[in-house]
Amino acid sequence: MSKPLVWGAVAVAAVLVPFYLDAFWLTAGLFAMSAAVGAIGINLLTGATGQLSMGHAFFLAVGAYGYVYFSSHPEDDLGGLGLPTPVAAVLAIALAGVAGGLFSPIAGRLKGAYLGIATLALIFLGQHVLFNSEPVTGGYNGRAVPPLELFGFAFADDPELTVLGVPFGAVERLWYLAAALLAVSAWFARGILLDRPGRAMNTIRDHETAAGVMGVPVTRYRAGVFVLSSMYGGLAGVMLALTFQRTVPDYFGMLLSLDYLAMIVIGGLGSVGGAVVGAVFVSLLPQLLTRYSDSLPLVAQTGTGGFSPAEASRMLYGAAVVAVVLFLPGGLLGLGSRIRRSLAGRLPHPRKTRSAP
Structure with a gap:
């Protein structure tokens, strides 16, 4: 099947999904798509350029909280600028890029584990700011996220909208x-x-x-890719904030950064498709375990002798990382390509099966 037909089928499926799936699956899909955007950004940095970053969650937090602050109106002890939400989203992504630009001189000169340790400091800095800058972030309780409004159309439950008999709320x-x-x-x-x-x-x-030697400005490229990766993280943060409808500091910690590294390793380093596949795998797994925990062995609530869905999911994709490193260097995307080539090799060539005139 040709690529245009494949992409056409994917586009049609994406259009039809909200008409057939319930809110749980649509919300899970939103988390997967926002994770995929962030994973693409870190794959440009780590997979394509070879720069290890442990601070990707920091830039997601900048994007999420930047959008909330720029779009919220001041109330009680919480500040805000009250800007139009599309402008707030663009500024939040730009703010994440600026944060990456401020760190880019370091990113341009460090590499490997040294850069990973340096970016780890961003997580600790970000957590301190999120918990203590209450007028901006809301502190431990976080802040409500204003819904996005684009050309008068609100991505929220109000006003009511029905399409072909299907109610379209915020999730749809x-x-x-x-x-x-x-x-x-x-x-x-x-x-x-x-x-x-x-x-x-x-x-x-x-x-x-x-x-x-070939004339590639290595330092400039490293710094530039770090900024670009930060902006992808900012966009993912805005998407997460709109999906959650509330930002909380605990979410943007070290575990989230580790999740993103797991995404690109499992999916396949250095490719856009690998980032998307890995993001879908890592983001959907804990939600599926939570939904079906009652019928799965060893998965139970904390304190009952089993593993919580979050713990079980991290154990499973931790094992997946080990399996990929040992047996599938190309990740799940590479495995899919190998299977496709194997099947193509077994099928007879059209010209060979054509009978002679």
Whole structure:
């Protein structure tokens, strides 16, 4: 089947999904799509350029809280600018890019584990700010997220909207927005990877000295990719905030950064498709375990002798990371490609099966 037909089928399926799935599956899909956007960003940095980052959750927090502060009106002890929500979303993504730019001189000069340790400091800094800057972040209780309004259309439950007999609330409306943002994000990242910048990034990852000899500005590329990755994280943070409808500091911790590293390793380093596949796997697994915990062995509430769904999911995709590193260097995407090539090799070629005239 040709690629245009495949992508056409995916687009049709994305349009039809809200008409057939309930709120649980749509919400799970929203989390998966927002995770995929963030995973694409860190895959550009870690998978394509070879720069380890442990601070991706910090940039998601900047995007999420930036959107909330820019779009909220001041009330009680909480501040806000009350800007139009589309402007607030763009500024939040830009703010994440600025935060990445402030750190980019360090990112441009460090590599490997040294950069990973340096970015880990961002998590501790971010947690301290989120918990203690109550007028901006709301502290431990977090803040409510204003719904996005685009050209007078609100991505919220009000006003009521019914399409072909199906009520379209916030989840259904956000589904189409998230699908569009993921498609644009994937298209842009794929264009970078397939063009000259992508080749330069891969050369830096594989042969840094050779890249410098060939005239690639290694330091500038590292810093630039770090900023771009930060902006992808900011966009993912905005999408998460709109899905959660409330921001809480606990979510944007070290475990979230580890989740993103697991996504790109499991899915496949250095590719947009691998980031999306890994994000779907890692983000959906705990939700599925939570939904079906009553019928699964060893999965139970904390204190009952079993593993909680969150603990069980991290154990499972931790095992998946080990399995990928040992047996599937290309991740789940590479496994899919190998299976497809194997099936293609077994099928007879059309010209060979054509009878002679």
